[in-house]
Amino acid sequence: MRQYIQQLLNGCIEGFHRDGVLPADFVPSFTVENTKDKKNGDFATNLAMILCRRMGRPPRAVAEMIVAALPASDRIAKVEIAGPGFINFFMNADHVAAAVYAMSQDPRLGVPLTAAPETVVVDYSSPNVAKEMAVHHIRSTVIGDSVVRVLEFLGHRVIRANHVGDWGTQFGMLIAYLEKMENEGADSLAVADLEAFYRSAKVLYDEDQEFAARARSYVVRLQGGDEYCRSMWKKLVQMTMDLDQQIYDRLGVSLKMEHVMGESLYNPMLPEIAGDLERRGMAVTDQGALVVFLEEFKGKDGNPMGVIIRKSDGGYLYTTTDIACAKYRVEHFHASRILYFIDSRQHDHLIQAWTIARKAGYVPENVSLEHESFGMMLGKDGRPFKTRSGGTVKLSELLDEAESRVASLLEGRGSELTGEERQEVIHAVAMGAVKYADLSKNRTTDYIFDWDTMLSFEGNTAPYLQYAYTRIRSVFRKTDGTPGPVKITCPQEEQLALKLLRFGEVVEQVAQKGMPHLLCTYLYELSGLFMSFYESCPVNRSGIEEKIRSSRLSLCAATAGVVKTGLSLLGISVLEKM
Ligand code: ARG
Numbered sequence: 001m002r003q004y005i006q007q008l009l010n011g012c013i014e015g016f017h018r019d020g021v022l023p024a025d026f027v028p029s030f031t032v033e034n035t036k037d038k039k040n041g042d043f044a045t046n047l048a049m050i051l052c053r054r055m056g057r058p059p060r061a062v063a064e065m066i067v068a069a070l071p072a073s074d075r076i077a078k079v080e081i082a083g084p085g086f087i088n089f090f091m092n093a094d095h096v097a098a099a100v101y102a103m104s105q106d107p108r109l110g111v112p113l114t115a116a117p118e119t120v121v122v123d124y125s126s127p128n129v130a131k132e133m134a135v136h137h138i139r140s141t142v143i144g145d146s147v148v149r150v151l152e153f154l155g156h157r158v159i160r161a162n163h164v165g166d167w168g169t170q171f172g173m174l175i176a177y178l179e180k181m182e183n184e185g186a187d188s189l190a191v192a193d194l195e196a197f198y199r200s201a202k203v204l205y206d207e208d209q210e211f212a213a214r215a216r217s218y219v220v221r222l223q224g225g226d227e228y229c230r231s232m233w234k235k236l237v238q239m240t241m242d243l244d245q246q247i248y249d250r251l252g253v254s255l256k257m258e259h260v261m262g263e264s265l266y267n268p269m270l271p272e273i274a275g276d277l278e279r280r281g282m283a284v285t286d287q288g289a290l291v292v293f294l295e296e297f298k299g300k301d302g303n304p305m306g307v308i309i310r311k312s313d314g315g316y317l318y319t320t321t322d323i324a325c326a327k328y329r330v331e332h333f334h335a336s337r338i339l340y341f342i343d344s345r346q347h348d349h350l351i352q353a354w355t356i357a358r359k360a361g362y363v364p365e366n367v368s369l370e371h372e373s374f375g376m377m378l379g380k381d382g383r384p385f386k387t388r389s390g391g392t393v394k395l396s397e398l399l400d401e402a403e404s405r406v407a408s409l410l411e412g413r414g415s416e417l418t419g420e421e422r423q424e425v426i427h428a429v430a431m432g433a434v435k436y437a438d439l440s441k442n443r444t445t446d447y448i449f450d451w452d453t454m455l456s457f458e459g460n461t462a463p464y465l466q467y468a469y470t471r472i473r474s475v476f477r478k479t480d481g482t483p484g485p486v487k488i489t490c491p492q493e494e495q496l497a498l499k500l501l502r503f504g505e506v507v508e509q510v511a512q513k514g515m516p517h518l519l520c521t522y523l524y525e526l527s528g529l530f531m532s533f534y535e536s537c538p539v540n541r542s543g544i545e546e547k548i549r550s551s552r553l554s555l556c557a558a559t560a561g562v563v564k565t566g567l568s569l570l571g572i573s574v575l576e577k578m
Helices: 002-019 046-053 060-067 095-107 135-153 170-183 194-207 209-223 229-249 265-279 318-333 343-357 396-411 418-438 462-477 490-502 503-513 517-536 546-569
Strands: 032-034 044-045 076-082 086-091 119-124 157-161 283-286 289-300 304-310 338-339 367-373
Touching: 002 032, 002 044, 002 046, 002 060, 032 135, 032 517, 046 060, 046 086, 046 229, 060 076, 060 086, 086 095, 086 396, 086 546, 095 546, 119 135, 119 229, 135 157, 135 229, 135 418, 135 546, 157 318, 170 194, 170 209, 170 229, 209 229, 265 283, 265 289, 265 304, 265 318, 265 462, 289 343, 304 318, 304 343, 318 343, 338 546, 343 367, 396 418, 418 462, 462 517, 462 546, 490 517, 490 546, 503 517, 503 546, 517 546
Parallel strands: 119 157, 119 338, 338 367
Antiparallel strands: 032 044, 044 086, 076 086, 283 289, 289 304
């Protein structure tokens, strides 16, 4: 609807260009807003105010010219000029009704597939081998997976890239330790506590010289492609990813083993990149290391910042890998957008890698590199989220706790569900609550992890939305009517209908900005409007005219569809009963 008005206004601007009343090279950026007060119609634009100076006329005069230039449209009931020159649009209620009815019958809920499908690489989750998934990986996983779903829903080609930390000098130590454990008869694949594994390996490395020497020789052998070391390394990767996969599956995250594109994938490219940067004169040798000095970034001393490409011992760094990785994503996938869901602390790192990749021509201008940065997860005390003893919170334990809390919550609400059905509800509500708590906040800020708010059935939470959905579904279980054409008879119906019609626009914004919280806010507001509609517009009460009932059932159907699809785009499931 809003896009439609935007199109009409763009038509007016083109007309002004043609008629020479507006300089042809002036392309205005104007807004079309949803009005707050319905006295001002449904939408308003500031276009006249944006054009007036360039057209040398007062804004109200320009507004009149715009209104005169608008083509007749059966979707718009009335257009008015208000205040200094705002133009207010009143939508035709019959058109709104017809559009919502069509939406209620459309599996895509009126959201078109994109006209210009892009190839989008989404770098997300990206845990490290032989380490427990940490809090910033959870955020990346949950937010990234939602954006992946939204992009695919719109018809884009999405490449999921799990940039697992599976390379580096620590692997000598890890291989040596795995070997020791295997020799001692421990079943290596049954290692469930990765933190403990890593810690013990490190202790031994620091204390046992013989072990440390063996570890160092294994790094060299691994890098040289030695078969034994490679197979031990593979085991480490596999045992970590098996544990991570359990978490993905439990959370309903769409990542699979085949999406792992770890750091090791780019390792063979690194010598060539170093050589190439050197040949182009971008990288120079400085105290034995190969360094790129970036004029656009100043270090503390005011001199150009040096980014190390290759250390003096010949080793490569995290940044070198990300340069290669960006190049690979352009060459191999022909990506036009590459989204990185990584916490804000790695911003400088990314910018350095990208600046070098662009300068070297590995990533052309028309490919967009986007850091979908996010803040930290904090405890209720405002400090980084940790266990009481200060350790990392194990994700699997956190999810266990969510489920047990939901179980007692259901008990408290007098839920009559039993057996498998009960289990299913507990699982869906618990995973939904944990994910939604993260998804619903603007990702750029830190967020406070708080059980009580996330599990509440009131407010902007997953349980609230899941419950709202079951209420809509229960309308259909109780009715003997059938959905039919929509007729708007009261303000609650109109507001619900207009909100429903904005679904596509919101989904599009999530895809553009990589911000699922916009969808959460929308679903929350939609559910609120539905509740007011439901209170003042009875559906199944006896004495309701058949046509009105059918119309209201269609509004219910469209709302149920949007809530279900919206939640599924967030990676959250709905239930028929709770
Ligand atoms: N493994 C990294 C970490 O744990 C995150 C990787 C993010 N992706 C990237 N292309 N650098 O911090």
